[in-house]
Amino acid sequence: MRSQIEGSRAVAETVARCRPQVVCAYPISPQTHIVEALSALVKSGRLAPCEFVNVESEFAAMSVAIGASAAGARAYTATASQGLLYMAEALYNASGLGLPIVMTVANRAIGAPINIWNDHSDAMSQRDCGWIQLYAEDNQAAADLHVLAFRLAEELSTPVMVCMDGFVLTHAVESVELPGATEVDRYLPRFQPRQLLDPDDPVTIGAMVGPEAFTEVRYLAHATQLAALARIATLATEFRATFGRPVAGLVSPYRCTDADTVVIALGSVLGTLKDTVDEMRVDGVPLGVLGLTAFRPFPAAAIAGAIGDAKRIVVLERAFAPGVGGIVTADLAAALPVAGRTVHTVVAGLGGRPVTRASLRDALTAAAAGTLGPLTFLDLDERLLRHTAKEAMA
Amino acid sequence: MTPTRVKFYQTGSFAVGNRLLPADLRAVQSDPTRTNSLTSGHRACQGCGEALAARYVLDAAMRASKGRLVTVNATGCLEVFSTPYPETSWRVPWLHSLFGNAPAVASGVAAALKAQSRTDIRVLGQGGDGGTVDIGFGALSGMFERGDDVLYVCYDNQGYMNTGVQRSGATPPAARTSTTQAVGPEPGNVFGQGKSAPLIAMAHEIPYVATATIADLRDLEYKVERAMALHGARYLHVLVPCPLGWGSTAGQTVAIARLATQSGIFPVFEAEDGVLTASTPIRRHVPVEEYLRLQARFRHLFEPERRADVIDRIQAAADHNIERFHLLSGEG
Ligand SMILES: Cc1ncc(C[n+]2csc(CCOP(=O)(O)OP(=O)(O)O)c2C)c(N)n1
Ligand code: SF4
Ligand SMILES: [Mg+2]
Numbered sequence: 150m151r152s153q154i155e156g157s158r159a160v161a162e163t164v165a166r167c168r169p170q171v172v173c174a175y176p177i178s179p180q181t182h183i184v185e186a187l188s189a190l191v192k193s194g195r196l197a198p199c200e201f202v203n204v205e206s207e208f209a210a211m212s213v214a215i216g217a218s219a220a221g222a223r224a225y226t227a228t229a230s231q232g233l234l235y236m237a238e239a240l241y242n243a244s245g246l247g248l249p250i251v252m253t254v255a256n257r258a259i260g261a262p263i264n265i266w267n268d269h270s271d272a273m274s275q276r277d278c279g280w281i282q283l284y285a286e287d288n289q290a291a292a293d294l295h296v297l298a299f300r301l302a303e304e305l306s307t308p309v310m311v312c313m314d315g316f317v318l319t320h321a322v323e324s325v326e327l328p329g330a331t332e333v334d335r336y337l338p339r340f341q342p343r344q345l346l347d348p349d350d351p352v353t354i355g356a357m358v359g360p361e362a363f364t365e366v367r368y369l370a371h372a373t374q375l376a377a378l379a380r381i382a383t384l385a386t387e388f389r390a391t392f393g394r395p396v397a398g399l400v401s402p403y404r405c406t407d408a409d410t411v412v413i414a415l416g417s418v419l420g421t422l423k424d425t426v427d428e429m430r431v432d433g434v435p436l437g438v439l440g441l442t443a444f445r446p447f448p449a450a451a452i453a454g455a456i457g458d459a460k461r462i463v464v465l466e467r468a469f470a471p472g473v474g475g476i477v478t479a480d481l482a483a484a485l486p487v488a489g490r491t492v493h494t495v496v497a498g499l500g501g502r503p504v505t506r507a508s509l510r511d512a513l514t515a516a517a518a519g520t521l522g523p524l525t526f527l528d529l530d531e532r533l534l535r536h537t538a539k540e541a542m543a
Numbered sequence: 544m545t546p547t548r549v550k551f552y553q554t555g556s557f558a559v560g561n562r563l564l565p566a567d568l569r570a571v572q573s574d575p576t577r578t579n580s581l582t583s584g585h586r587a588c589q590g591c592g593e594a595l596a597a598r599y600v601l602d603a604a605m606r607a608s609k610g611r612l613v614t615v616n617a618t619g620c621l622e623v624f625s626t627p628y629p630e631t632s633w634r635v636p637w638l639h640s641l642f643g644n645a646p647a648v649a650s651g652v653a654a655a656l657k658a659q660s661r662t663d664i665r666v667l668g669q670g671g672d673g674g675t676v677d678i679g680f681g682a683l684s685g686m687f688e689r690g691d692d693v694l695y696v697c698y699d700n701q702g703y704m705n706t707g708v709q710r711s712g713a714t715p716p717a718a719r720t721s722t723t724q725a726v727g728p729e730p731g732n733v734f735g736q737g738k739s740a741p742l743i744a745m746a747h748e749i750p751y752v753a754t755a756t757i758a759d760l761r762d763l764e765y766k767v768e769r770a771m772a773l774h775g776a777r778y779l780h781v782l783v784p785c786p787l788g789w790g791s792t793a794g795q796t797v798a799i800a801r802l803a804t805q806s807g808i809f810p811v812f813e814a815e816d817g818v819l820t821a822s823t824p825i826r827r828h829v830p831v832e833e834y835l836r837l838q839a840r841f842r843h844l845f846e847p848e849r850r851a852d853v854i855d856r857i858q859a860a861a862d863h864n865i866e867r868f869h870l871l872s873g874e875g
Contacts, residue, residue, distance in 0.1 A: 170659065171651065171654045173651070173654075198658045200654040200658045202651070202654050202689070203689070204647065205681055205685035206681060206682075206685075208643070208647070208681075209650075209681070212640060212641070212644035212648045212651060212682065213647050213648070213651035213654065214651060215640050215644075215648050215651060216640070216647070216649060216650065216651025216654075216655065217655035217658075218651075219638050219651075219655075220613065220652040221655060222654070222655030222658050224651070224655070238641055239640070239644060242640050242641050246640070346613045346636040346637075346652060347613075347636055348611045348613065348635070348636055348664055351633070351634060351635050352636060353631035353633050353637045354637065355637075355638055355639030356626035356627070356628045356629075356631060357623055357628060358628040359628065362628060362629075
């Protein structure tokens, strides 16, 4: 059944149907509506048996999830921005211990300057922490990806982040078909932990590992991520069979087959991008869009397949590595044979700045004409920069 | 798990309890079928107070929970010396996550067990003083405040020993550590406000707070049993001398712990719901100097000359404890 529902609410309802046993939360905008809704669901008894733990920090939120998962419970939490950074140490720990925790990241900028609005700096800062990262294009995907995430996490015994754009998705009311409870039960079997804190079979989890085996541990973590590439694709197919609608698995190509120029992006900006591309196609510009749902593992083969022999790639980045450039661009360059292709980075929508069709159109027109530079900050306010420079000199 | 019989090397010693007593009064350690939760072969230094305390605490907790126990460990000596991959000394389900999150991880385990209706299984968190009173303090306070069903045990050796004896919030004034050297006009650690984790725990009015030392192992066992008989957040703070960090000989670990209590510098007490309910009276009162002299970390108080000013300040702190916890009143 379709309902007009806020993104956060849709995610909370979906997570509820995944029957989590421990939910822990620490509030931060724009994640708050998700955990508030889950709190109400747990408190009403609808989710029983489920414990909702109000913790004193995000570090504790992830730590409670770690303990809960190791003790055999399906564990969930959500955060954003500063909260995700505050968890950083525990994020590496959860993945290192192979605990299948699922977490929503309501993507938001990182300060200073403090900024509550949307970009991808938070999740991208944790790209190497060993978690799988899936990015939702819209609220339907945000809801559906959570069901897939629990299944994927538990099959591979590794944690999964579902990233959804803060405010743009979390606070947007859209028509969403909530995953049906019966279908979820069919798709998502009971959690069978790989290792368990159990008095009947005592195990030591989290031992100290020295140089003799540390490389092997990391190699296996990489192998798990690579295994996830195949698993995500299969689980997406299975999702369609169970729920009767598609969910983007690794990537979602749009009008790529005959495109000269392909724009790669993640998250909610894909909607605007597709509209822009449709408009420009009318004018005869052969553009395509490639949405990345999976950022970790990096779906290199799926990207290569989707872009075919497009001559030009524009990577639209919602985060940025100062002193380097685009984060996704760097991954792309490392993963793909770029010879004979031009790759442009367009940094857009930082700290919640709207990414408009007009600006995208300008950038893509320049790209198609071969006049776009390697690195562009979309809508950079030169007047503000001059003003700031003057202030600094004064 | 099937118990394996423990070999007693110290037959008849007080450390394992008097086997002439009726069975139910005997020490847990005197039971040859005890779990031996932290078994031999670990890499603690000779004379390590923490290793001794942990074994007593875990075995007592195992007996109290009828073997239904899960334990969560903070990073620190106890974790490092017990689990060098691929070996482990733990014969209980054991999880190490991070340095500063053991109380929260333990809360998570407790929440998971509750959600799975496995409340027969009890949860014990443990860590050093650094992991407890410093970096994990927020998590500990959160666990107390929520009243999570966890017994948390702090093994206080008064410093960051695992990383090479640096100062922690539990390092006493004047003590030499590798970040409070015995140099300059005020050698050793500064005289700060101190940070009594047990008193702060009491301020949370949790069901049970107690202190203990490895000088009275039967008392330590009793306190674990008492804590395990209750539910909710409980806190046990155990003084565990560290020969390496304190600069004492391995054979003096227990004697030094005893002098800590007999001088009053480490008060041994119990509190329920925030109210002091019992304190262990000092049987043979000694000046702090007797305690300090056995430890190289205080050597600069005696050499090249005796620092009476500093020793007096430490004595005043001990006297304050004696008054506050009534350590010399009711003759025991
Ligand atoms: C976040 C973090 N900071 C610092 C460390 C380094 N570290 C590991 S153990 C330790 C000292 C532990 O001290 P304590 O908790 O008192 O235990 P002890 O070794 O003295 O028994 C430190 C500083 C760490 N592992 N993690
Ligand atoms: S350094 Fe101290 S606490 Fe650590 S193992 Fe040695 S004696 Fe025990
Ligand atoms: Mg210590």
